Amino acid sequence: MSQIGYAFLQSSLQLAVFEPVCPARTSPVTRVTPTPDALLIPAHVAPGTADPLDHILFALKHEGVNLQVLAQALKRVPAASMMEAIKASPSGSYIRIACFLWEHFNQQALEGLPTIAGPAVPLFDPKHYVTAPPVRNAKWRVGFNGIGSMGFCVTVRRTAAIQALLAADILANAEAFLTSLGDAAVDRAMSWAYLHETESSFAIEREKPVAGKAEAFVELLRQAHLAEVLDEDYLVALQNSAISNPLDQAVAYRLQQNWLRGPLRGAAGITYVPPSPELARVLMDELLSFANMTPGRVDPLVAASVISFAFVFIHPFMDGNGRLSRFLFHHTLCRSGRLGNGLLLPVSVAMKRNEAAYLKALQSFSVQARKHWDVLWIGDDDYALQFKSDETLYRYWDATPCVEFGLQMAQQALERDLKEETAFLARFDRIYKAVDERFDVRRNDLTMLVLACLQNGGKVSSNRRKKYQLTVQASVFDAIEEAWSELEQVS
Secondary structure (H helix, E strand, C coil), X not given: CCEXXXXXXXXXXXXXXXXXXXXXXXXCCCCCEECCCCEEECCCCCCCCCCHHHHHHHHHHHCCCCHXXXXXXXXXXXXXXXXHHHHHCCCCHHHHHHHHHHHHHHCCCCCCCCCCCCCCEECCCCCCECCCCCEEECCCCEEECCEEECCEEEECECCHHHHHHHHCCHHHHHHHHHHHCCHHHHHHHHHHHHHHHHHHHHHHCCCCCCHHHHHHHHHHHHHHHHCCCCCHHHHHHHHHHHCCCHHHCCCCCCCCCCCEECCCCHHHHEEECCCCHHHHHHHHHHHHHHHHCCCCCCCHHHHHXXXXXXXXXXXXXXXXXXXXXXXXXXXXXXXXXXXXCCCCCCHHHHHHHCHHHHHHHHHHHHHHXXXXXXXXXXXXXXXXXXXXXXXXXXXXXXXXXXXXXXXXHHHHHHHHHHHHHHHHHHHHHHHHHHHHCCCCCCHHHHHHHHHHHHHCCCCCCHHHHHHCCCCCCHHHHHHHHHHHXXXXXXX
């Protein structure tokens, strides 16, 4: 079996790109056969030559669009080869797409063309990718419908999991659920959500916020509903709000190279290197352009996941990037208009509970990107870093794992966190009221005992009974358990 398509281009042209997720290769099969780790191609379908353009056209037809590979490979294809191919098939969909991309990546126009015909074709097939409304290129009759722009574009494949989560319409369910609650219940649920979203966002970074930090981050989350246009000044102000140490507060995007490190010493401890400060600024301009024009163009949860993860991969500040990335998730949902003022899906609570999956989503990009940096440990916290690849690694990448994770966390935030907490509060209210109407108990004591009962499967433990025996009648403990049991029978 031999490599073809994108895998062949990577190998034969020595392209500095991520390894293909599912490489194509020839195999003794009778038809194109997808498998979990490869795309098996019968010999009669495979390109018959080693010409890069043949493999580009094959890949566009059978493997989809990999802009990271195409951006580098098309620079190796002479204009004469493109002209020969388009003259041979002026209405061909894949050669028109290839020519459209060739002109962009080479910053050069193909001249002396035949009359370009054929129906308009999208760059990304909407059956296989999550897409944006197309922007038509009249010359090639190609519609750019990527998530982002030609300068920064991520791909999101329509996996079975993503299709199911999109079909679930999580935001519509959240709106319907919250609308069904009374104002008082919504206020209590949101108080819980803001508090725990703050605690979880810090906990993900192994921090426990002191009172001032927690209050600042809650206020930061509330600013998401202002739906401000994102720019550098606004993000700097948000970073300053999220970071309490004045020495770590930014005045602009970073001007030096940064990196992330793990517990190992030396170069092996550097787990991720973001783009250079110069490229980071370019990418932030592209990302904010996408974020500011996103509402209504891309599913809000898809856009929120893309913006959140892209921000943390660009890492535009020396500190506070993780916290801000999670703020941007909320900001995107608020700008979409799909969450009413003050409402919040506590996605960080779900992320904290699924830290291994969160790390895996981050590593879907970071591990591959790290391979393209040479890191020399000079000593202490001093490193020499050299990027040995192409900036297209940071411009074009597969966001499918990140979006899948973001959708899953949004669903859990609704189903497991908001709904369960709301049900918990409702049960608390009914038990508290039932006991309070019968007994004269200190408010704080009754609150703590009802909470303890709910958290202990309907039992007030012997330790609790002993602790409160001087201020609470023994019959109160039994009444709390009886009220809990009655609720269980009803439900």
